[in-house]
Amino acid sequence: MLKNKKVVLVGGSSGIGYAITQKALNAGAQVVIASRSSEKLQTAARQLGTPVQTEVVDATDEQSVEDFFRRIGHFDHLAITIKPSLPAGRFLETGSKAAMAAFDAKFWGQFRLAQHGAQYIRQNGSITFTSGIAAHRGYIGYSAISAMNAATEALAKVIAMELAPVRVNTVCPGFVDTDPPTPDRTQYVRTLSPTLPLNRLGTAGDIADAYLYLFVSAYSTGTVVVVDGGAIC
Numbered sequence: 001m002l003k004n005k006k007v008v009l010v011g012g013s014s015g016i017g018y019a020i021t022q023k024a025l026n027a028g029a030q031v032v033i034a035s036r037s038s039e040k041l042q043t044a045a046r047q048l049g050t051p052v053q054t055e056v057v058d059a060t061d062e063q064s065v066e067d068f069f070r071r072i073g074h075f076d077h078l079a080i081t082i083k084p085s086l087p088a089g090r091f092l093e094t095g096s097k098a099a100m101a102a103f104d105a106k107f108w109g110q111f112r113l114a115q116h117g118a119q120y121i122r123q124n125g126s127i128t129f130t131s132g133i134a135a136h137r138g139y140i141g142y143s144a145i146s147a148m149n150a151a152t153e154a155l156a157k158v159i160a161m162e163l164a165p166v167r168v169n170t171v172c173p174g175f176v177d178t179d180p181p182t183p184d185r186t187q188y189v190r191t192l193s194p195t196l197p198l199n200r201l202g203t204a205g206d207i208a209d210a211y212l213y214l215f216v217s218a219y220s221t222g223t224v225v226v227v228d229g230g231a232i233c
């Protein structure tokens with residue numbers, strides 16, 4: 001399905017990005033995984049067991065992003081799964097500095113990567129952003145996260161028009177059980193699961209399937225694929 005295609009995954013060293021990497025390799029792609037930590041990238045590359053190119057990039061640093069694409073050269077598909085560190089917290093207790101730093105990584109990080117990467121994307125290529133279900137539903141404690149996810153989807157729609165025929169889409173994950181289980185996390189999963197029609201949280205693999213679909217779906221652009229176990233029903 002992705003034979004002779006080069007796929008670049010920023011955030012490919014863990015979670016959903018790692019699951020996309022596994023599926024893209026299985027589909028025959030040549031894969032570049034990128035994130036800030038060289039150590040995390042090396043660990044991921046060892047675990048994958050199939051050769052991948054690893055590249056250090058910090059999406060909050062314009063020069064780092066520019067140099068990253070210069071090193072990689074031309075490619076087919078770019079997917080971005082950067083997760084900012086911003087703990088959920090009620091609006092009145094959310095510091096604007098922490099919220100802005102998270103916005104800088106998630107929203108502006110995707111903006112910078114798309115802007116600098118676009119010129120290297122081959123014919124029939126694509127960009128896939130990541131938002132999150134908080135863009136579509138209100139969840140207490142998710143004010144800044146909701147805003148950056150909604151902004152991501154809005155950006156993708158406009159640049160899908162400007163960059164065509166390069167396709168630009170967004171995957172919107174619901175709640176995903178990617179963290180190692182801790183007592184708190186287990187309780188959270190138990191509470192949330194019964195609220196979903198499918199009665200479970202998603203796996204990283206469940207979400208990764210949507211990126212693979214968007215890489216090859218030649219008539220999909222400017223769209224949002226929601227993978228949430230029915231959370232927005």
Ligand SMILES: NC(=O)c1ccc[n+]([C@@H]2O[C@H](COP(=O)([O-])OP(=O)(O)OC[C@H]3O[C@@H](n4cnc5c(N)ncnc54)[C@H](OP(=O)(O)O)[C@@H]3O)[C@@H](O)[C@H]2O)c1
Binds near residue numbers: 015105
């Ligand atoms: N997990 C969920 O429940 C869930 C739900 C809805 C939406 N999402 C969204 O799905 C995406 C992936 O989530 P995940 O749970 O798979 O995250 P994750 O496991 O924490 O992975 C995030 C990846 O982003 C990289 N990264 C973070 N900051 C970066 C930066 N400034 N520049 C380059 N790379 C950076 C990390 O590696 P380094 O630390 O090495 O940089 C890591 O590879 C995120 O956008 C998240 O908001 C997740």
